[in-house]
Amino acid sequence: MAYSTLLLGSIGVLAETSDLQRRAFNTAFELNEVVWHWDADTYRSLLEVPGGKARLKHYADTQGAEVEIDAIYEDKVRVFEKALEQGVDLRPGIADLIAEAQAQDMKIGFVTATDPRQVAAILRGLHATIDPSVFDFIGDNTLAARSKPAPDIYNEALRHLGVTANTALAIEDTPESAQAAFAAGIRTLGYPGATVEGRSFGDGVEVIDVPRVSLLRGEASIAA
Numbered sequence: 001m002a003y004s005t006l007l008l009g010s011i012g013v014l015a016e017t018s019d020l021q022r023r024a025f026n027t028a029f030e031l032n033e034v035v036w037h038w039d040a041d042t043y044r045s046l047l048e049v050p051g052g053k054a055r056l057k058h059y060a061d062t063q064g065a066e067v068e069i070d071a072i073y074e075d076k077v078r079v080f081e082k083a084l085e086q087g088v089d090l091r092p093g094i095a096d097l098i099a100e101a102q103a104q105d106m107k108i109g110f111v112t113a114t115d116p117r118q119v120a121a122i123l124r125g126l127h128a129t130i131d132p133s134v135f136d137f138i139g140d141n142t143l144a145a146r147s148k149p150a151p152d153i154y155n156e157a158l159r160h161l162g163v164t165a166n167t168a169l170a171i172e173d174t175p176e177s178a179q180a181a182f183a184a185g186i187r188t189l190g191y192p193g194a195t196v197e198g199r200s201f202g203d204g205v206e207v208i209d210v211p212r213v214s215l216l217r218g219e220a221s222i223a224a
Contacts (some may be wrong), residue, residue, distance in 0.1 A: 094211065
């Protein structure tokens, strides 16, 4: 079947920002005089905990440390926003997918559940390649009672767009975020970011190498 709605999930579906985020966390640690440093492998494992504040709390618990999580997170957001002022590229296939969805008069959602400031920052960083007006729905963590992998933000997107789950196609970049879309009853494709390559997305989620416009016509994916 062809779809009426394209739902692009986390920030990482649009742009590869994991290393920018990791470095922003490390700068925030320095600003708050916290003697932590997340290398690439550490951050890769921490991405299994969705949400920046939750990630900080999880790590603090594993270290048996008491830190000012809110202060660190606020500094991390500011550093990340500053880094995105230089601009960032869309991931391969995303521009074509959005253009085809528009040509087919599909509804398009950006179904992230992160901090609204980070949502705004990534959209500013992508301003040279994508106009935020293409999105009929833009999510953030103020719209969902529970974070991914709970399906709340996807349920809100479906409600806002006035569509049912079986008419939508979702693309996510991590197993945890993909589970949110799948739990909402939506056909879900995993488009792994650099930090999650090789991880299992679980049963029911199809993994792709690059999103192809034929997917919008309900065609089978080509596994990565």
